[in-house]
Structures are given as C-alpha cells and as structure tokens.
Amino acid sequence: MSLAQAPAATMHILRFDRVQLAAHWSNALLFFILMLTAIPLYFGSFFGVVLPRHLIEQIHLWTGLALPLPIIISLIGPWGNAMRRDVRRINYWTRDEIRWVNTMGKSKLEADKFNPGQKMNTIFVAASILVMLVTGVMLQWFRFFPVSWRPGATFVHDVFAYLVFFVVIGHTYMALTHRDSLRSIFKGWVSEGWALRHAERWMREEKLGGEER
Numbered sequence: 432m433s434l435a436q437a438p439a440a441t442m443h444i445l446r447f448d449r450v451q452l453a454a455h456w457s458n459a460l461l462f463f464i465l466m467l468t469a470i471p472l473y474f475g476s477f478f479g480v481v482l483p484r485h486l487i488e489q490i491h492l493w494t495g496l497a498l499p500l501p502i503i504i505s506l507i508g509p510w511g512n513a514m515r516r517d518v519r520r521i522n523y524w525t526r527d528e529i530r531w532v533n534t535m536g537k538s539k540l541e542a543d544k545f546n547p548g549q550k551m552n553t554i555f556v557a558a559s560i561l562v563m564l565v566t567g568v569m570l571q572w573f574r575f576f577p578v579s580w581r582p583g584a585t586f587v588h589d590v591f592a593y594l595v596f597f598v599v600i601g602h603t604y605m606a607l608t609h610r611d612s613l614r615s616i617f618k619g620w621v622s623e624g625w626a627l628r629h630a631e632r633w634m635r636e637e638k639l640g641g642e643e644r
Contacts, residue, residue: 443623444620448619450514458501464490465494465495473592495567498563527539528550541631542630552598566584567588569581611625611629
C-alpha cells in the first residue's frame with residue numbers, strides 16, 4: 432500500500448509508479464510520431480510540404496518497430512512489479528464488469544483500479560501494437576511473404592490505423608475532461624476522495640494492504 436499524508440489532510444494514493452509513467456509517456460510519444468507520419472503516407476499531397484517521402488517512411492517504420500519496447504521493458508525485471516500487477520488486473524473481469532459493459536454503463540459497479548472502459552482501451556492498444564507491427568513488417572518486407580497476403584495485410588493495417596486515430600482522440604478527450612485521472616498519469620497519485628468515488632474496490636484493497644484476489 433502506498434499512502435502519503437498531504438498538507439491539506441488529503442490522502443494521496445499511488446496509482447502509477449515511475450516505471451509505469453515512463454512507459455505510458457514513451458508509448459504516447461511513439462504513437463504520436465506514428466500518427467503524424469501516417470498522415471502524409473495516406474495523403475500524398477503532404478509530401479514535400481513536411482519532409483521527403485523516404486524520410487517519413489523510415490521514421491514511420493523504425494518508430495513502429497520500437498513501439499512495443501517501452502511496454503516490454505516496463506514488464507521485465509524487478510522494476511516491473513507494479514506494471515505486471517496492473518496487467519493482471521486488466522485481464523481479470525468480474526461478472527459486474529461484464530454486466531456494466533453489456534448495459535452500456537447503466538448497471539451498478541464497484542470499480543477496480545481500472546474501470547471496464549479503461550480495461551477495454553488498454554486491451555485494444557495492446558492488440559493494435561501487435562497487429563500493426565505484424566502487418567507493417569509484412570508490408571515493408573513483402574518479398575518474404577506470399578503475394579496473396581499483401582492485400583489482406585494492407586487492409587488490416589489501414590483499418591487499425593483509422594481505429595487507432597479514433598481511440599486516441601477519444602482517450603485524449605476523456606483524459607482532458609477528467610482532471611483527477613489526468614493528474615495521476617502526470618504525478619502518479621490520486622486523492623482518497625477520487626478513489627472512493629471511482630475505484631472503491633481498489634481503495635479497499637489499498638487500505639487492507641494487499642490484493643483481495
């Protein structure tokens with residue numbers, strides 16, 4: 432349990448450690464570069480206005496290959512304990528959480544550290560990294576794969592690219608409209624009041640000093 436007394440009698444609860452913060456912002460930077468370089472690759476009229484095509488392609492390629500690294504590094508070694516615990520949380524779904532999703536958030540829910548929407552967003556991002564990496568490799572080094580695979584790889588890569596744009600915009604909007612959650616990804620902590628309102632089950636575990644599961 433990570434509790435620290437704030438000067439104004441507000442309890443601060445550690446939500447993300449430094450490894451998790453570094454992984455998040457490294458991953459966010461790589462996604463931003465990929466999205467920025469994807470625009471001229473999809474819309475050729477931007478070539479020459481921004482950077483030469485070959486340079487943009489190389490930036491996009493090597494940024495894509497580097498995309499999994501922050502997550503992998505944050506999971507391995509003793510420094511990855513908090514990240515590994517959160518991965519287990521994200522992959523653990525209660526019946527109430529599944530019901531909450533099925534009812535579009537209308538059913539009662541005692542939320543964990545991450546609500547079902549945040550869990551689905553994280554799972555989608557992880558899946559996107561894998562899918563975009565595999566299809567990107569197939570498109571870049573196409574000579575090593577059957578010709579019949581190329582149209583499918585192009586289609587899947589393009590569809591996921593559009594989905595990533597949509598999800599990132601939605602994620603950014605939600606972050607900007609939820610200041611306490613946004614603060615936690617900058618400073619690592621949330622207030623006790625926020626945890627009681629939005630993550631009651633996690634808050635109870637923190638007070639007990641351990642995991643219930």
